[in-house]
Amino acid sequence: MIAQNWKCAECGFIAIGLFPPDSCPKCQAPRSSFETEHDWCFPREETDAVISACWKVTYGLYMVSSIDGEKINGQICNTLFQITSDPPRLAIGINHNNLTHEYIEKSGVFAASILGTEDMRIVRRFGYRSGRDFDKFKGVPILRRRTLCPIYEKAIGYIECSVIEDKTVDAGTHSIFLGEIVGGERFKDEEPMTYSYYYEKKSEQG
Ligand SMILES: Cc1cc2nc3c(=O)[nH]c(=O)nc-3n(C[C@H](O)[C@H](O)[C@H](O)COP(=O)(O)O)c2cc1C
Structure with missing residues (x-):
């Protein structure tokens, strides 16, 4: 309410x-x-x-992925945050219309690849068109870990989650999925991409 x-x-x-x-x-x-x-x-x-x-609310930028059997898909997501540390849980906001939403609902798992400032190309590839129209992962190097959700191999790291049953919130256009963290790694110690950095660079590049 x-x-x-x-x-x-x-x-x-x-x-x-x-x-x-x-x-x-x-x-x-x-x-x-x-x-x-x-x-x-x-x-x-x-x-x-x-x-x-x-506009002054700060966010990071992530490639959130999921699976549907053998099929994989991913999208860009800024609405992600660690909501509790004990137990470690993440929350993500995903639009109902996205293919990634469909896969998360079906499989109950998702992975978030933490993007670095060099990953502008990944944002362009995963953030503007649906996986219903083309294979976003074609030519993109990936890893699979516990959930089998694709993880961008060159990301700063990743966190993967299992969606907590009955805790998904219908927020209107988006669902808020609450995920129990089931795995994660940091691959390198670089600065993560932020939402504002992305838009600043994007406007410079035109
Ligand atoms: C910078 C940026 C941030 C975004 N953040 C979100 C987000 O937090 N949640 C969301 O549902 N979509 C977000 N999107 C949009 C999705 O990434 C986009 O609609 C995507 O094409 C959906 O792909 P899919 O249908 O293959 O799942 C964002 C896009 C960009 C470029």
């Missing part, structure tokens, strides 16, 4: 909360006078300010 904007039909007062107030603090109209204005919890005119703040 998230807070909503509740607008008083009598005087226009906006109350923010999970539920409308008992009565309007401005004109004392009853609760029944309140209607939700829209799904977002902030006024429309603040949209630019909110979005520009959201």
